[in-house]
Amino acid sequence: xxxxxxxxxxxxxxxxxxxxxxxxIILPQLGIGYYSLREKVGxxxxxxxxKNYVDFIGEPVYRNTLLRTAWMSILVTILALIAGFPVAxxxxxxxxxxxxxxxxxxxLIPLWVSDLVRAYGxxxxxxxxxxxxxxxxxxxxxxxxxEMLYNDITVVMGLVYTVILFMxxxxxxxxxxxxxxxxxxxxxxxxxxxxxxxxxxxxxxxxGIVSGCIITFxxxxxxxxxxxxxxxKNSSWFTxxxxxxxxxxxxxESGSAFxxxxxxxxxxxxxxxxxxxxxxxxxxVAKD
Amino acid sequence: MYxxxxxxVTKSFGSFTAVRDVSLDIPSGxxxxxxxxxxxxxTTLMRMIAGFETPTSGDIAIKGQSVVTLPPNKRNVxxxxxxxxxxxxxxxxxxxxxxxxxxxxxxxxxxxxVARVLDRVGLPGSQDKRIDQLSGGxxxxxxxxxxxxxxxxVLLLDEPLGALDLKLREHMKIELKQxxxxxETTFLYITHDQSEALVMSDNVAVMNAGRFEQIGPPKALYxxxxxxxxxxxxxxxxxxxxxxxxVKGDEARVEVEGGGTVIGRVADASKPGDAVEVFLRPExxxxxxxxEGTSLSGTVxxxxxxxxxxxxLVRSGAHLIEVADPEQSGAAAQGGAVSVAWTAEKARIFxxxxx
Numbered sequence: 001x002x003x004x005x006x007x008x009x010x011x012x013x014x015x016x017x018x019x020x021x022x023x024x025i026i027l028p029q030l031g032i033g034y035y036s037l038r039e040k041v042g043x044x045x046x047x048x049x050x051k052n053y054v055d056f057i058g059e060p061v062y063r064n065t066l067l068r069t070a071w072m073s074i075l076v077t078i079l080a081l082i083a084g085f086p087v088a089x090x091x092x093x094x095x096x097x098x099x100x101x102x103x104x105x106x107x108l109i110p111l112w113v114s115d116l117v118r119a120y121g122x123x124x125x126x127x128x129x130x131x132x133x134x135x136x137x138x139x140x141x142x143x144x145x146x147e148m149l150y151n152d153i154t155v156v157m158g159l160v161y162t163v164i165l166f167m168x169x170x171x172x173x174x175x176x177x178x179x180x181x182x183x184x185x186x187x188x189x190x191x192x193x194x195x196x197x198x199x200x201x202x203x204x205x206x207x208g209i210v211s212g213c214i215i216t217f218x219x220x221x222x223x224x225x226x227x228x229x230x231x232x233k234n235s236s237w238f239t240x241x242x243x244x245x246x247x248x249x250x251x252x253e254s255g256s257a258f259x260x261x262x263x264x265x266x267x268x269x270x271x272x273x274x275x276x277x278x279x280x281x282x283x284x285v286a287k288d
Numbered sequence: 289m290y291x292x293x294x295x296x297v298t299k300s301f302g303s304f305t306a307v308r309d310v311s312l313d314i315p316s317g318x319x320x321x322x323x324x325x326x327x328x329x330x331t332t333l334m335r336m337i338a339g340f341e342t343p344t345s346g347d348i349a350i351k352g353q354s355v356v357t358l359p360p361n362k363r364n365v366x367x368x369x370x371x372x373x374x375x376x377x378x379x380x381x382x383x384x385x386x387x388x389x390x391x392x393x394x395x396x397x398x399x400x401x402v403a404r405v406l407d408r409v410g411l412p413g414s415q416d417k418r419i420d421q422l423s424g425g426x427x428x429x430x431x432x433x434x435x436x437x438x439x440x441x442v443l444l445l446d447e448p449l450g451a452l453d454l455k456l457r458e459h460m461k462i463e464l465k466q467x468x469x470x471x472e473t474t475f476l477y478i479t480h481d482q483s484e485a486l487v488m489s490d491n492v493a494v495m496n497a498g499r500f501e502q503i504g505p506p507k508a509l510y511x512x513x514x515x516x517x518x519x520x521x522x523x524x525x526x527x528x529x530x531x532x533x534x535v536k537g538d539e540a541r542v543e544v545e546g547g548g549t550v551i552g553r554v555a556d557a558s559k560p561g562d563a564v565e566v567f568l569r570p571e572x573x574x575x576x577x578x579x580e581g582t583s584l585s586g587t588v589x590x591x592x593x594x595x596x597x598x599x600x601l602v603r604s605g606a607h608l609i610e611v612a613d614p615e616q617s618g619a620a621a622q623g624g625a626v627s628v629a630w631t632a633e634k635a636r637i638f639x640x641x642x643x
Contacts, residue, residue, distance in 0.1 A: 147411055179371065179373060181369045181370070181371060181373035182373050182375060184338075184360070184367075184373070185367070185369055185370070185373035185374075185375070186341075186375075186386075187339075187340075187359075187360045188360055188361070188362045188365075188366060188367045189361075189366065189386055189387035189390060189434065189435070189438065190337055190361050190387050190390035190391055190438065191361055191386070191390045192361060192390070193389075196389055199386065200375060203375075203377040203378075204376075204377055206377070
């Protein structure tokens with residue numbers, strides 16, 4: 001193939017990706033960034049300035065909602081890691097070749113149902129007149145129906161359930177690359193189960209752990225349906241504030257500033273997380 | 289006392305018996321090899337010694353102490369894995385220190401021990417190198433150092449040279465033998481490569497289909513194989529299938545398939561009338577006339593040049609016979625008629641191997 005033809009096919013192959021990134025990610029982000037820097041001074045009159053950000057920082061409700069969203073997201077990420085690691089390890093290392101695909105499929109099946117329907121599934125189970133409450137009353141374990149929705153535990157549980165697959169997939173793929181002989185060498189040289197886990201399995205799986213954590217954290221912090229439906233008015237999820245600014249108050253400038261703040265803050269959390277655990281993107285996610 | 293003894297060790301997986309009634313005793317400080325084709329059960333045997341598998345029956349003892357109930361991390365038997373299994377996320381120094389740290393040795397003693405063992409394997413000062421910076425031979429030495437720093441009673445080596453290229457493999461054979469001398473530790477080496485086993489070992493056990501066919505020094509296996517399998521597996525042989533016609537004192541007469549008779553020595557319990565095979569080492573053959581039964585005539589098919597192990601291929605009827613030709617003397621011309629001769633005691637007769 002000639003050089004030009006090679007270049008053409010490269011351009012054609014990359015075009016969908018470039019269009020997607022450019023039109024649907026970069027362009028809207030630039031637009032949002034642009035909007036966030038506009039100050040409304042009168043009807044259809046705008047000036048450039050940081051007033052929207054100053055307002056955001058000056059209002060404790062917004063600030064605290066963002067911090068709360070970040071903390072809950074970190075909690076969800078940690079729980080997803082703790083719950084997802086054994087599952088991933090079982091699929092990648094213990095399960096037989098044949099059952100591996102079936103197990104993986106079982107993890108994927110929930111994704112065939114939309115987020116919304118899954119959230120309503122939780123509602124059907126957990127509400128005051130729901131399946132669990134009614135069953136417990138019938139068995140005489142509790143005296144009267146209890147409301148299990150609209151609290152933080154439910155929100156965290158629902159979010160872990162929603163995002164755990166995105167933790168499991170990268171973990172399975174890194175763990176599958178691990179030679180069993182490494183584990184055997186770990187035992188052979190005198191390591192206990194704990195030592196082998198701590199000094200061999202975890203360091204080996206670190207690329208998967210880091211990418212899984214980043215994906216789950218970002219997905220959680222940016223999720224909307226699950227916290228709103230399961231947490232109701234109490235959820236105080238930051239995406240809800242963005243929604244309110246855009247839709248309820250029709251204040252696009254302020255909403256854009258919130259959106260940019262969320263992106264910057266979550267990116268900062270990821271950066272801080274990498275620094276605190278002594279990892280870098282180059283040695284983990286980008287590792288071949 | 290023996291560093292490692294196995295007594296009637298058997299291992300079955302369901303209805304398949306991988307290791308059948310194997311017994312061995314390895315004296316302290318010796319180099320012992322288990323030689324066998326792939327799937328003969330040698331890896332299973334080694335994994336039982338390391339503790340990754342439990343024998344179905346029989347006993348394994350290290351320095352006289354039964355270890356069958358000990359978990360792998362409590363046995364003082366270290367293993368060099370087939371693909372070495374160096375920990376890629378640790379440096380060379382951390383790899384070697386891993387076992388010492390598992391033993392909870394004080395930090396102040398770990399660093400000098402690591403430095404000393406690196407010295408001994410000829411890679412001083414490479415503590416901070418990453419594993420992927422090492423060459424194949426260096427990785428090999430690090431894998432051995434990682435085990436030897438723990439001063440094991442027995443070092444197990446599971447075909448560690450298999451992944452190396454030929455030149456390096458030849459070199460590592462000698463180096464392994466020297467390392468074994470230097471550390472004075474018992475090495476148990478498993479391989480399917482007969483030349484590795486012959487060159488390095490004090491004793492070799494030839495394993496086939498889960499059992500030991502013969503245990504002995506390399507020279508004994510080569511010169512006096514106990515079965516057709518050993519004769520065929522250790523060293524090169526020309527094999528002539530036939531039927532044992534008669535045994536007269538030392539000498540036995542075999543009617544070779546495709547015509548002709550060969551006189552040799554019966555080396556097992558074959559009786560007249562049995563299907564047998566005659567084994568002739570290429571170096572026991574020479575080009576030249578011989579007596580009835582100790583020579584075959586044929587034509588020179590081709591010359592296989594390989595330095596000191598050059599061969600002449602002679603076609604005799606349906607058989608293709610390799611004759612050693614170390615000096616490439618030019619005693620025969622391609623296509624020429626020749627006679628291949630041997631002395632009767634060099635022709636070994638064994639019962640026909642199941643094909």
